[in-house]
Amino acid sequence: MNKRAQQTMDIPFGLIFSLFLIMVFIVIAFIAIKNFLSVGDCAGVGQFYEKFQGKVDEAWTSQSSDFSFKMDLPSGINTICFIDFSRQLQDSGGGNYSWELGRYSVEDVNVVLLPVTDACNMESKKINHINISKITESKNPYCVDVSRELKIKKGFYDKQVLIE
Numbered sequence: 571m572n573k574r575a576q577q578t579m580d581i582p583f584g585l586i587f588s589l590f591l592i593m594v595f596i597v598i599a600f601i602a603i604k605n606f607l608s609v610g611d612c613a614g615v616g617q618f619y620e621k622f623q624g625k626v627d628e629a630w631t632s633q634s635s636d637f638s639f640k641m642d643l644p645s646g647i648n649t650i651c652f653i654d655f656s657r658q659l660q661d662s663g664g665g666n667y668s669w670e671l672g673r674y675s676v677e678d679v680n681v682v683l684l685p686v687t688d689a690c691n692m693e694s695k696k697i698n699h700i701n702i703s704k705i706t707e708s709k710n711p712y713c714v715d716v717s718r719e720l721k722i723k724k725g726f727y728d729k730q731v732l733i734e
Contacts, residue, residue: 611644612690615683618643619695625722626731630699634726638719646688650720651711652681652733654702660710682711701730 622639629635641650653659653674674682679694680702686693706712712733714720721734 608690611646611688612692614642614644615647615690615692619692619697622720623697626697626699626733629722629724629731632724634724634728635731636721636723639722640719641716643683643716644688646685647683647716649684649713649715650681651684651713652700652702652705653711654680654706657703657706657710684713699731701728701732704730705733 618641621642625637625639629637643650655674674694677694679696680700681697682694683689684693723732723734724730
């Protein structure tokens with residue numbers, strides 16, 4: 571008696587193996603693309619610091635200046651904070667980051683990107699030639715949303731640059 575329900579389906583081993591390999595290659599391609607994009611974000615953080623330091627140096631070497639700086643940072647970073655660790659930290663009002671900012675007090679830094687998890691281990695840096703005590707005079711840390719532009723200013727008689 572010939573019962574069709576009891577017959578096995580004849581799928582060649584080569585076809586099953588080919589489908590398995592195609593799925594493995596697709597998964598590996600997605601992992602590689604994700605890693606490639608994260609490397610681009612990390613490079614963006616490093617380029618931001620270089621461009622920002624360059625603009626601060628440009629203002630510092632000029633007699634006086636007043637211009638805007640557009641922050642181009644990866645999408646996960648929301649806030650940039652200027653911090654004077656020689657003074658006591660206050661609540662910035664820009665989020666619940668005071669516990670995170672306190673751990674940088676042992677380092678020689680004055681800028682921190684928040685949240686630190688999205689900054690690719692480059693969350694803090696010392697920017698030279700800025701007047702950090704004047705910047706953080708009213709709020710320490712002075713935090714700015716990255717969607718805004720920073721104002722870089724230096725008066726004729728100023729020795730250091732102000733960030734607003």
